[in-house]
Amino acid sequence: MLKLVRIEFTKLRRKKLLWLMLLSAFIMPFFAFLYFCYFGETGIEPVAFYKWSAFGFTMFIILPFVLGMLCTILMYNEQRFDMLKQLWIVPVSRLGYFFSKFFVVLIYSVCFMLITAIASVLFSVLPGYVVFEWDSIFFLLKKCLEIALFTAFAMLPVLAIAAVQKSYIMSVCVTLIYAFAGFFMTPINMYIHPLSCVSVIIARNGDIPGLTLPQTVHIPMALLCIFLWSFAATLFAMVILSRRK
C-alpha cells in the first residue's frame, strides 16, 4: 500500500494545480482578519477568531470542495488515458487502488488544515487581535487535525463517484452539491450527512462557543454515520470497479 501511495504522489508531483489549491487554505483566515479589522476589535477570544478562520466555512465548504476536486483529478487522468486495464494486469487490487487514492486525499487534507492553522495564527496574532498562547494554538492544531481526518473520510462518497465516472463533470457537480447539502442539512438533522457529523465531532463538549447545534451531541452516532457512508461508498466503488474490464 505504501508503494501505491508513493506512486500516487510521484504522479501528482507534476501537477502545479495541487500547490495552487493549497493556497485556498488562506482564504478564511484572511477573511477572518478582514472581518475583525472591519469591526476594529482587539483582544478577542482565540476561539472566536478560529471559529471564523478554521471551524466555519473552511470545514463546511472550502475543504470539502478542494478535496472533491482532488478526488476528481486523482481518478480522472487514469480513466481518461485508459490506464486502469494496465493497472489490473500488473496486478493492482481494486481495494488497494481505491485506498491509495484515499490516503493521498487524507494526507492532502491534513496539509491543508495545517496550513489553515498556521495562517489562522499568523492572521490573528501578528495584527494583535489575539494574544499568543500555546494552549489556544494546541487547541487549534488538535481541532484542525480532527477536521482533516474526518472530512477526508466524509469525502469517500465523492471519491467513489469519481472512481466510477469516466467524465469529470459528474463528480464536480456532485462535489458542489455534496458540500452545499452538508451546509444546509446541519440545522435540520446533524446525523444524516457526513459533513454535518464532522461539525458534531468538532463541537463536542461545547468546545466551540457560539456554535448552536439543533440536536444533542452524540459522538457515537456521528461516527456511525461517517462509517456507514464510507463503507457504502467503498462497497459501491468496489462493485463498479470489479465489473469494469
Next chain:
Amino acid sequence: MQILLWAECQKLRRSNILMLNAFAIIFIAVIVLIGGKTTVNGVDFSESSGWYMATTLTWATMFVLPAMIALLGSYMICREDQDDTAKSLHLIPVSKAKLTAAKMIVTFVFSILIYLLLFITTFSAEAVLHFSGLSVKMVLRSLKMYLLEGAGVFLAVSPIIAIVPYMKKSYWLAMLLAEIYSFAGLFMSMSNTLKTFYPITAVFGVSGYYEASIQNRICSAGVLLLCACLAIILLIRLNSSQKGKIHDEETI
C-alpha cells in the same frame, strides 16, 4: 455564426452535462426547502411566502451556480483541445474568434436557462406551499431577479471562462477560481462600497435583490460590463496570439 451556434447546441445535446445541471438545480432547490424547515425562535422560515424564492436565489448564487456556469463555459472551450478536434476545425477553416464567441453565447443562454429552471422549481414549490400568499407582482419581480441574476452571473464569471484557453486545459483552476470568487461575495456584502463594486454582489444590486440607489445600480452594472469587456479583450488577444503562432509555423 448561426451554424456555429447550431453546432455547439448539437455537441451539448450529446453530452450529459445539461441533464446533470438540471438535476443539480432541482437538488439545490430541494436542499434549501429542507433547510428552510429550520425553526428559529418559533419561526418557520419556509412558511412565509416569497422567502423560499429569495433564499434559494442567494445561496445558489453564492455557492453553486457561478462555478457551474464557469465549468460549462470552460468545458466547452477546452473540449476542442482535449478531444483533439481543434485541428480539424482549423482545417475547415473555422475562425477561432467566432467559435469562442459562439461558445460564450451558448454559455450566456445556458446561464439564463439555468436560473429560469431554478425559478420554475422554486415558484412551483411556493405555489404548492402557500399559493394564497403569492401575488402576481411578487412573482414577476422574482422572475425579473432570476433572469437578471442569470445574465449578471454570466458577465461576472466571463473573465474566468476567458482565461481558461490561456491556461491550457486547466479548467480545474477555472472552477476553483469561480467557486472562491462567488464564495467571497458573502464577505464583500458586509461593506456597502464592496457590495456595489464586487462583481458577484453587484449582480444582486442590478437584479434588485437588495435595495440600492440608482447611482449604485449604475456602478454595479458598469462593473459587470467591465467584466464582459475584460473577457472580450482576453479572447481577442488569444485569437491574435494564435494567428501569430500559425504565421510563425508557416514561415518556418
